[in-house]
Each structure stands twice: as structure tokens, then as C-alpha cells.
Amino acid sequence: MTEPDEVVDAELVDDDRLPAITSGDAEVIPARPLVDRHTILRPNAPIPTTADLPTYSEADFRITEETAKLLDESPPENTSRTYNSARRQFETWCRQNGRVHLPCTTATFVEYVGHLIRQDKSPSTIQVAMSAIRSWHQDGQQPGTKEASEAVRKHARGWAQRRTAKKAPGIRTDMLAAMVATCHSETDADYPKATRDAALLTLGWGMLSRRSELAHLLIEQLTVGPTGIHVLVAFSKTDQAAKGATTFVPANPEDPSTCPVIRVRAWLEELRRQGVTSGPLFRHINRGGSIRRRATGERGDFLTPDAIGAIVKARAKLADLPDPSKITAHGLRRGPAQEIAEAGQDPTGQGRWKAGSITVRKHYVEPAQDEANNTITAMRRKRAEQAAKQLRGEQ
DSSP states (O other), X not given: OOOOOOOOOOOOOOTTOOOOOOTTTOOOOOOOBOOOTTOOOOTTXXXXXXXXXXXXXXXXXXXXXXXXXXXXXXXXXXXXXHHHHHHHHHHHHHHHTTOOOTTOOHHHXXXXXXXXXXXXXXXHHHHHHHHHHHHHSOXXXXXXXXXXXXXXHHHHHHHHHHOOOOOOOOOOHHHHHHHHHTOOOSSTTTHHHHHHHHHHHHHHHHTTOXXXXXXXXXXXXXXXXXXEEEEEEOOBTTBTTOOOEEEEEEOOTTOGGGXXXXXXXXXXXXXXXXXXXXXXXXXXXXXXXXXXXXXXXXXXXXXXXXXXXXXXXXXXXXXXXXXXXXXXXXXXXXXXXXHHHHTTOOOTTTTTOOTTOHHHIIIIIHHHHHXXXXXXXXXXXXXXXXXXXXXXXXX
């Protein structure tokens, strides 16, 4: 004899539309403890339970339209382009290897980093890819980094032994003078572009500028005086919080052709002549010599950092500098930093590096000190002095 089947009173519902439980017939679910292996309880402290959790409403998850627009604003152009490229490459690799790219597993992330290491990519390139991929994920979905980071650290040690970092040559004083000398105009149409480029070169060199800093400068951020120019750099690579820093670019009365005060004043006067008194300092100029206004586009009237680089490279070529293809806008920063360090000074403040910057010490101060205080050079100098004394004694 079998027991009768249990009859359950139920209604059929869609999977995603379960009926609400009313207070009258709701089964009381006991509160569960909220502890894990990291929990620390003080003496007599109650054990936290699910009953202690707050109750959220829709208001806790909504943001305003204004906040949404802030979140949707584009990151800096160079960062956006670099990250998008890294993400496309990762997505393509995942598709080719039958893996999910978003959200990806930690194993997929580690395997991709291993793939980049096997391709002998530079450690900095791999780190950018890692940041691009992780920032692509929603909070709480990012893959782990412990194993990947350790692999990159090991790769970096080997990379440093096999490779020599390629540094753009610094634009020294004589090179700057040669480049500025090309900024002459044979026609009225040539004058605006020549004047702009001369101002860009001399100001950029004097403030040890990054190309992105030059590209973002506003007319209002310059205060030009007889002794120099005060430049407000609103934000930079090392100032992502946009606290701002002011740099003083001194005049150069000994060489008027490379004096930033003279060159910048000439450019500001040309801007005023064309009806521009505020906004971007360095702008596009058409073949006829008129400032080209661009109301649309992400950059608007600003030159892009790439355009700044193209101007520097073009002037280096016109100046017939040695191997001009290797000259970049970074030379406007590197060259004066080298000369400052060789004069026994610290370029940190003028270049807006962070205090105690390893970059300044490693690439500018220490090389200059090594050259100035080289023991072999000192030995040869001493021998030469001794030989001169002996020669004088014989005479």
C-alpha cells in the first residue's frame, strides 16, 4: 500500500514574474549571520546578520542627467585612443581563441598578458593594456591582477637587460635657434603660421612643455611682462586632478630671435588682428593665413597634441637638423632639462615634475653629474696640469 501523493496548491507564473509575498502569508526567513574569515568581533559585540543590512529603494541607484553627462565625458584624447586600441586588440584575441572578452575571467586576462609577453612587448605597453582591459569592466567584475603583474615584473627585468630605451633627442639651444630661424614669412599668407610656430617653439622650450600642455593652453592662462611670461598649466600628465601649476618663462634679451616674450607677443597681436582674444592659444591656420575656426569636433579650435608634434618635426626638417625624423615635440622638454642639469641646477620645478622625481634624477641630474664629476676625466685633467707644470719648469 502506497502513501497518497502530497498535493501542493500553486499557480503557474512566468520565470521572471514571481508574485509578491504579502505580509500576511509571508514565511519568516531567519536572519543569516554575515561573517567570513576576515571578520573580527570585539568582546560582547553582536554577530552581524542580514537583518542589519539597509533596505535600498530605486532612489539609491538612480543618478541625475547632469551626473550622467559628467560620466560620459571623454577622457584625454591620447588616453582614449590608446585604450580603445588596446581593447580592440584584446577583443580580437579573445574571439580568435574562443574566449569571452567582457567580462573576462582572470585566466583569460593572465593568458592574454602571457601572449603579450611572448610577443616581447615592452612592459609599459603591457601595463597600458592591463589598465585598459580592467577599466573596461564594471566594478566588481575586473579580473585579478596578482599573477599577471608578477609575470610582467619578471618580463621587465629581462627586457631591461635586452633593450635600450629609445629617447627622443633633446632640442638644445643651438637647435632651437635653427628651428626658429625657419619661421620667416615671404608672403602675408605665410606670416600667421610662421609667427605661431615661433611662439610655440620658444614658449614650449622655455616652459619645458609637454606637447599636450601646449595643445591645451588658453590665451587667458598667459601673463606676459617685460621680464618673462607667467603660464598657468591647468592640468598635465602628473596633475590629473587639475590642481594647476604656474611656470615662469624668462625673457631672453641676449637673443631676441629666440626670446619667448617677443615671439609670444607677436603671436598674440596676430590673434587680436584676426579677432581672437580668448580661448585656445595655438590654433589651425589655413593656406591663406586665416585662423580656421572649427565649431564642431571634440577638439574644437584647439590644436591636437599630434598637430603640435607635426609642427616641431616640420621645423626640424626645414632647419636641416641631423636626422630630423627622430626629433619630436618631447625634445622641447628634454633639451632644456639637459642644459639645466648640466649647469648644476635641478629642472624639476621648471618642468613641473613631481618633487623627488625618479625621471629627473635618472635621466637628467645623474647623467650631468656623472659627466661633470667623471673620475677618468678628472685624472686626465690632472695629468695635463702636471705635464704643463713640468714643461714650464724645463723652460
